[in-house]
Amino acid sequence: MEQKEVKRSNDKRKINIFLIFLLCSFLAWLVSKLSETYVDRTTFDLEYINVPDSLLLADNTFKQVDVKLRASGFQFLGFNFNRKIIKVDLSAIENNDSDFYIAELDFRKQIERQLSASITLLEVDQDTVFLDFYELGSKEVPISPNININPAQNYLVDGKLAIEPSLVVITGPKNELDIVNTVSTSVVELNEITEDFTIVVDLVLPEELKNSELSEKNVKISGNVFRFSEKVLKIPVEVINIPEGTQIKTFPNSLEVLCKARIERLKDIGPLDFKIVADFQEERGGNQNLRVSLIEKPDNVYSVQLLENEVEFILKRE
Secondary structure, eight states, X not given: OHHHHHHHHHHHHHHHHHHHHHHHHHHHHHHHHHHSEEEEEEEEXXXXXXXXXXXXXXXXXXXXXXXXXXXXXXXXXXXXXXXXXXXXXXXTOEEETTEXXXXXXXXXXXXXXXXXXXXXXXXXXXXXXXXXXXXXXXEEEEEXXXXXXXXXXXXXXXXXXXXXXXXXXXXXXXXXXXXXXXEEXXXXXXXXXXXXXXXXXXXXXXXXXXXXXXXXXXXXXXXXXXXXXXXXEEEEEEEESOOTTEEEEEESSEEEEEEEEEHHHHTTOOGGGOEEEEETTSOOTTOOSXXXXXXXXXXXXXXXXXXXXXXXXXXXXX
């Protein structure tokens, strides 16, 4: 029994030794084969650099080139696992009328400079490299804030929002610039605001600007918030364009006006700061009442509202 186990162990050891020698032989053969020089084709990825400032490379520009090389098997194996990137310098690009191109000789030299000395470039499938560009332009447009402000009760935003910068420069193809007249901010909600605020908001690149860039990524928006009060004043109604030889009396002869402003401003406001007028010659249709208009109101108030917009009247002959 013990002899059988010893024999089985020896056989197993022999098999393992054989497999190790077989693996070593295969590796030696593989290294020998990969060390040899071959002629074969491979593909390089292209990366364009030093694009002229006045031009934008179009998306349809080809991104790969097929080449024929003389190189070792190791090098071809490496290209299969990690495709080589060739940087194409466009600083010396040539143009003929509306065509931009890289001459075949220049393109070939750029590839050769980026290959190791042990690799020989035999053939490039792409001859002269023609490139598509957009001619770039610039356009300055205003910024449109996309902000919803909901002040707390009895609070208001004083005047317009301050935007810094208020203009943004778009750089891109001229056909894209022609269709854009403003740039919006991202949506912002400000609720229950009771004090002045300053926020930084991102700009949103319009969808139609696929090949354009903005000079700013965000803007600063500020607003002044104040607490307001209300004041109701009675203002006399003045009737104009009355027929000659007649007198008119309105009912009521004065109307209430609701004025909203800062408390300190309301203290200085009186009836003489307002003027309400009714035009007797205005077309009234089937309505026999006179419509009234508020034609004068003080400055620096948030809102002024007529609580009634018409009056009754009696016309008397003199």
